[in-house]
Amino acid sequence: MSKSGQNYDILSERRNLLSRRILLVEDHDTSRQLLSDYLSFLGYQVFAIADGASFFSAVSLFQPELILLDLKIPHIDGYRILEEIQALPIDRQVPIIVVSAYAFKSDQQRALSLGAKKYFVKPINLSQLREAIQEILGGLTT
Numbered sequence: 001m002s003k004s005g006q007n008y009d010i011l012s013e014r015r016n017l018l019s020r021r022i023l024l025v026e027d028h029d030t031s032r033q034l035l036s037d038y039l040s041f042l043g044y045q046v047f048a049i050a051d052g053a054s055f056f057s058a059v060s061l062f063q064p065e066l067i068l069l070d071l072k073i074p075h076i077d078g079y080r081i082l083e084e085i086q087a088l089p090i091d092r093q094v095p096i097i098v099v100s101a102y103a104f105k106s107d108q109q110r111a112l113s114l115g116a117k118k119y120f121v122k123p124i125n126l127s128q129l130r131e132a133i134q135e136i137l138g139g140l141t142t
Contacts, residue, residue, distance in 0.1 A: 097136070
């Protein structure tokens with residue numbers, strides 16, 4: 001393949017990534033900024049919010065393909081959000097990865113039973129998070 005063909009493939013893949021939308025729900029300012037920057041660096045379009053009050057309007061407006069959700073957030077906790085998403089019709093449910101400081105096995109089991117696809121305890125391993133996102137979104141990132 002020619003060098004220009006390789007450049008086209010890279011640009012095409014980058015455009016595909018930019019259409020992949022991730023909603024980040026994290027109340028801790030520094031964590032939210034770091035995760036948002038990391039995901040943007042990977043090529044995702046990121047919309048970050050700090051609490052549960054604006055969650056459903058953010059989902060409606062941004063239409064994410066994946067949600068990264070902290071469980072302990074103001075106004076509506078992450079468990080409640082998981083319950084409400086699970087109550088939606090299947091075709092309207094968005095895959096969720098929980099990123100939480102809750103380290104107990106019971107918290108993980110509860111979140112997974114409420115529909116979370118993966119569960120990471122803070123501080124998270126960014127490589128493992130990237131792999132989980134790739135797995136859920138179909139491996140479209142590098």
